[in-house]
Amino acid sequence: MHVKILLNGSNGRMGRAIAEAAPACGCEISAACDVGSNPADCISDCDVAVDFSFREATPALAELCAKNGKPLVIGTTGHTPEQRAQILECAKSVPIVWAGNYSLGVNLLNRLTKIAASILDNSYDVEIVEMHHRHKKDAPSGTAQKLKEIVCAERGAGEESVVYGRHGQAGERPAGEIGVHALRGGSVVGDHTVVFAADGERLELSHKAADRKVFAQGALRAAKWLAASDRKPGVYGMEEVLFG
Numbered sequence: 299m300h301v302k303i304l305l306n307g308s309n310g311r312m313g314r315a316i317a318e319a320a321p322a323c324g325c326e327i328s329a330a331c332d333v334g335s336n337p338a339d340c341i342s343d344c345d346v347a348v349d350f351s352f353r354e355a356t357p358a359l360a361e362l363c364a365k366n367g368k369p370l371v372i373g374t375t376g377h378t379p380e381q382r383a384q385i386l387e388c389a390k391s392v393p394i395v396w397a398g399n400y401s402l403g404v405n406l407l408n409r410l411t412k413i414a415a416s417i418l419d420n421s422y423d424v425e426i427v428e429m430h431h432r433h434k435k436d437a438p439s440g441t442a443q444k445l446k447e448i449v450c451a452e453r454g455a456g457e458e459s460v461v462y463g464r465h466g467q468a469g470e471r472p473a474g475e476i477g478v479h480a481l482r483g484g485s486v487v488g489d490h491t492v493v494f495a496a497d498g499e500r501l502e503l504s505h506k507a508a509d510r511k512v513f514a515q516g517a518l519r520a521a522k523w524l525a526a527s528d529r530k531p532g533v534y535g536m537e538e539v540l541f542g
């Protein structure tokens with residue numbers, strides 16, 4: 299099946315990776331939009347819209363998709379609670395695949411983290427560490443947020459258990475605390491590690507992305523999944539696309 303894509307953020311690092319991966323994935327970029335374009339001019343000609351731009355752009359694109367009955371793949375991260383609410387409203391009208399990370403490896407990391415967090419109790423201290431290139435605008439990454447949510451859900455913990463970085467007289471680490479740390483530098487595409495550290499042993503689950511094509515191929519797979527059949531309106535994760 300040949301899928302026509304409206305690509306928002308086409309001049310960016312991910313936009314370029316998606317355009318490059320599209321032909322081999324059976325997709326065509328029918329419209330390339332970036333700052334200064336008006337997606338409303340070309341939305342009618344696409345099967346699916348794909349957004350890898352900036353958080354402020356996503357709600358308007360989601361509204362446009364809802365108005366025109368077009369499914370949407372969201373790769374952009376760092377949305378505010380208000381922006382998230384606006385996007386969720388649009389998902390009442392059209393199906394949206396929304397994932398902080400489209401690589402197969404990270405989605406498996408999510409699964410493995412869930413298993414580990416369900417087995418290892420609070421005597422295993424959890425620290426989530428991510429590293430990205432120096433141009434990344436939001437922190438911690440959407441993937442690190444998702445890993446934190448998975449651990450919190452398994453442990454019945456809330457946001458009050460989470461610490462973002464430490465400095466100064468932070469004091470002893472209380473049981474049940476979940477640490478999240480964002481490193482920035484160089485051209486790192488995306489590294490994530492979840493550490494479960496107890497007295498006498500440490501388990502580390504790690505994923506390292508070396509090429510943006512893994513996210514691009516995953517996002518295009520999500521676009522094809524949306525276009526393949528009549529998905530009901532709602533928000534879908536990459537787990538549903540990959541693992542059914």
Ligand code: NAD
Nearest residue numbers: 307309310311312332333351352355373374375398399400
């Ligand atoms: P980038 O800065 O290289 O590219 C962003 C592009 O969006 C730029 O060309 C910019 O001009 C454009 N843009 C900004 N505002 C816009 C607007 N209002 N309308 C249209 N275009 C606009 O960033 P990137 O590295 O390509 O990442 C883009 C987003 O994707 C970020 O939020 C990043 O965190 C996210 N990302 C997600 C995944 C994933 O798998 N979900 C993977 C990598 C990056």
